[in-house]
Amino acid sequence: MNDESPQTFELLDPGSLARIAHLEIVARKVVEGTVSGLHRSPLHGFSTDFLQHRPYSTGDDLRYLDWKIFGRTDRHYVRQFEEETNLRATIFVDASGSMDYGDEGAKDEHRVSKLHYAVRMAAALAYLLVGQQDEVGLVIFDDTVRKIFSPRSGRRQLQLILDALGSVEVGGETALSVVLQEMLPRLPRRGLLIFLSDAFDEAQSFVNALARVHSAHNEVVLMQILDRAEIEFPFHTWTRFENLESDDESIRLDPAQIRATYLDRFNEFQEALKDGCRRHGIDTVRMVSDQPYHESLAKYLFKRGRKS
Numbered sequence: 001m002n003d004e005s006p007q008t009f010e011l012l013d014p015g016s017l018a019r020i021a022h023l024e025i026v027a028r029k030v031v032e033g034t035v036s037g038l039h040r041s042p043l044h045g046f047s048t049d050f051l052q053h054r055p056y057s058t059g060d061d062l063r064y065l066d067w068k069i070f071g072r073t074d075r076h077y078v079r080q081f082e083e084e085t086n087l088r089a090t091i092f093v094d095a096s097g098s099m100d101y102g103d104e105g106a107k108d109e110h111r112v113s114k115l116h117y118a119v120r121m122a123a124a125l126a127y128l129l130v131g132q133q134d135e136v137g138l139v140i141f142d143d144t145v146r147k148i149f150s151p152r153s154g155r156r157q158l159q160l161i162l163d164a165l166g167s168v169e170v171g172g173e174t175a176l177s178v179v180l181q182e183m184l185p186r187l188p189r190r191g192l193l194i195f196l197s198d199a200f201d202e203a204q205s206f207v208n209a210l211a212r213v214h215s216a217h218n219e220v221v222l223m224q225i226l227d228r229a230e231i232e233f234p235f236h237t238w239t240r241f242e243n244l245e246s247d248d249e250s251i252r253l254d255p256a257q258i259r260a261t262y263l264d265r266f267n268e269f270q271e272a273l274k275d276g277c278r279r280h281g282i283d284t285v286r287m288v289s290d291q292p293y294h295e296s297l298a299k300y301l302f303k304r305g306r307k308s
Contacts, residue, residue: 011123011162016294023301025089025128025192087134087192088151091122093165094197096142096174097244101198102227102289114225117289118196119165121223124297125194130158138164141179142171151191173246176201180209187218194221198230203269207276214280221283223300224273228290233262 056065056076064078095115102113122138129136130153137151138161147164149157176197187193193213199206199222214220229235235255243249277284283304287296 011120011165012127016120016124016292017127019294020124020128020298021131023128023298024132024305025087025125025134025301026305086153087129087132088137088190089125089129089134089192089194090137090139090151090187091125091161092139092141092179092193092195092197093118093122093168094142094174094176094195095140095146095168095171096200097170097172097246098174098198098200099225100170100244101230112289114198114227114289115168115170117287117293118225119168120293121196121225121287121297123162123165124294126158126161130155136161139179139183140164140168143173143175143178145179145182146171148186170244174201177205177209180213184213184216187213187216190217192219192221194223196223196225198226199224199273203272203276207273207280207282210277210282211280214282219283221285222277224284224286226286226288228288230266231288233259233266235259 056078066077069075069077093115099115099118100113102116126136126138133153135151135153136157138147138149139145140147147168149160149164176199195210210220210222233255238252238254240250240252274284285300287293287300
């Protein structure tokens with residue numbers, strides 16, 4: 001691309017791109033699309049893999065008559081094939097207040113806020129999808145939809161997405177289930193929906209909302225992005241904890257008094273989220289924001305490709 005903005009270079013640095021450029025995002029479920037591509041289509045044509053025989057109908061292409069079956073049965077059947085098509089993917093980026101957690105000034109160069117990590121991951125996914133000639137869209141949300149780009153293909157679409165990601169800022173409270181309910185009528189059919197979020201909402205409500213989206217013939221992937229401190233709670237001295245989704249709400253505590261309770265509740269939440277998604281066939285992957293995003297993405301896509 002010759003028209004990259006400064007955000008493009010920041011979000012898609014050459015070193016990281018070199019590590020992911022060979023990767024593919026392949027749909028596991030049947031998808032609908034508009035051009036030939038990597039993914040299985042529910043529309044029947046005559047272009048790729050054999051699907052089945054069906055009785056001949058007036059107007060069918062005579063090239064696909066199966067003469068061997070005619071010789072055995074004296075009936076006309078045509079060979080039906082399954083087309084491959086492109087994918088319509090939509091990337092959801094959670095920009096609620098809780099995504100602002102993370103130490104931008106940490107000594108570890110890879111430790112950033114969860115939102116920064118999600119933005120970099122979304123940029124890489126969009127880059128890969130456009131490179132596959134797939135259609136990609138973007139939804140940025142907190143307790144409501146803040147910005148939306150319907151799935152399209154091409155470099156212009158990629159640039160619009162990168163510009164939006166480069167200017168995103170954290171917003172208000174988390175309302176994942178509300179946003180999904182709002183978005184459901186506007187989503188493309190049989191698409192791939194990728195959610196980049198810490199998923200800090202009421203677990204059952206969020207899972208139910210994802211399940212409704214999944215039941216509308218979409219493939220759903222939840223990339224849960226967490227800070228390591230949220231997982232391990234490594235605090236030892238008196239610490240002030242702030243509510244990032246509510247102004248002027250904080251409390252100073254001795255971590256030793258709450259550590260066990262916090263970890264129990266955190267792990268219970270994680271198990272509820274994971275088990276709920278598994279029951280509904282929703283793919284989940286946990287990513288920690290101190291791990292290089294291109295390594296996390298490569299590891300996930302490699303594992304995903306082996307299951308496809």
